[in-house]
Amino acid sequence: DQQVKQNSPSLSVQEGRISILNCDYTNSMFDYFLWYKKYPAEGPTFLISISSIKDKNEDGRFTVFLNKSAKHLSLHIVPSQPGDSAVYFCAASTNNNDMRFGAGTRLTVKP
Amino acid sequence: DVKVTQSSRYLVKRTGEKVFLECVQDMDHENMFWYRQDPGLGLRLIYFSYDVKMKEKGDIPEGYSVSREKKERFSLILESASTNQTSMYLCASSPTLGFNTEAFFGQGTRLTVV
Numbered sequence: 001d002q003q004v005k006q007n008s009p010s011l012s013v014q015e016g017r018i019s020i021l022n023c024d025y026t027n028s029m030f031d032y033f034l035w036y037k038k039y040p041a042e043g044p045t046f047l048i049s050i051s052s053i054k055d056k057n058e059d060g061r062f063t064v065f066l067n068k069s070a071k072h073l074s075l076h077i078v079p080s081q082p083g084d085s086a087v088y089f090c091a092a093s094t095n096n097n098d099m100r101f102g103a104g105t106r107l108t109v110k111p
Numbered sequence: 112d113v114k115v116t117q118s119s120r121y122l123v124k125r126t127g128e129k130v131f132l133e134c135v136q137d138m139d140h141e142n143m144f145w146y147r148q149d150p151g152l153g154l155r156l157i158y159f160s161y162d163v164k165m166k167e168k169g170d171i172p173e174g175y176s177v178s179r180e181k182k183e184r185f186s187l188i189l190e191s192a193s194t195n196q197t198s199m200y201l202c203a204s205s206p207t208l209g210f211n212t213e214a215f216f217g218q219g220t221r222l223t224v225v
Contacts, residue, residue: 002153009151034213043115043201043216044154089153091214097142097161097207098169099214103153 003027004092006102014110019077021105023090026071030092030100035064035075038087038104047088048075080109114138117202117217124224130189132220134202142205143185144214145169145177147198154201160185161207192224 005024013019021035031052036044050057050064050073057064063076077084090102118133136143142161146154146169156169158177166177174196178186185204189196199221205214 006153036216041219043203043218045216046213049213091154097205098156098159098167099144099203099205100156100170101146101154103151 002100002102003030004090004100004102006090006105008105009103010106010108012108012110013080015082016079019075019080019084019107019109021075021077021088021090021107023073023075023102024071025073025092027092027094027100028071029094031095032093033064033066033073034091034093034099035062036089036091036101037084038089044089077107080107082109082111085109115202115204115215115217117200117220119220120218122220122222124189124192124222126193126224128189128192128224130192130222130224132187132189132200132202132222134185134187134204134217135183136185136204136215137183138204138206138215139182140204140206140215141182142207142214143179144203144205145175145185145187146201146203147171148201148219149198157187192222194224196222197224198222 034049035047038044093099144159145157202217203214
């Protein structure tokens with residue numbers, strides 16, 4: 001059973017609008033959360049992270065929100081750009097240093 | 112620049128062959144990981160290692176083994192390749208997670224077992 005879930009396989013937004021990607025997790029031991037971006041034929045690249053002691057982390061156009069009570073996190077991209085089109089993976093880790101990923105959400109930003 | 116290098120981009124092997132996938136990182140990272148990526152399933156953790164000669168099973172270790180004899184190298188071994196092991200394999204490394212650090216990935220190895 002997957003411990004990290006991304007229930008939306010795809011998302012399409014208009015350039016300039018907000019993209020919101022969602023992620024849920026089941027393991028309450030997770031204490032560090034990450035978002036990765038992946039283009040075809042490349043390995044995932046790190047985008048942004050948040051530790052469990054925070055509820056928000058912002059880096060430029062990217063903001064990650066963490067709701068621990070709901071075991072839910074989201075990635076907001078504002079404004080969305082066509083170059084943001086990729087597959088986005090949510091990941092979570094415990095202090096055992098393992099790292100689990102969700103199934104990914106394919107974001108398409110239309111010009 | 113952190114570099115994680117996987118020995119092959121594409122590999123075709125026959126059923127029953129023993130297959131070695133090699134991964135090398137140049138940043139002195141403690142942790143190394145092997146994942147496989149399949150459509151609709153995302154990245155699933157096969158094995159990870161937090162130190163030389165240490166290994167931990169991930170979510171889908173069956174049919175795989177690993178070796179970490181040196182800190183910079185983490186090998187994934189398919190003891191007897193089967194067609195259901197056809198997949199994209201991704202290696203990653205990181206310093207100890209939980210200290211505001213991230214994992215860095217290699218470019219992936221697309222393995223086809225025929």
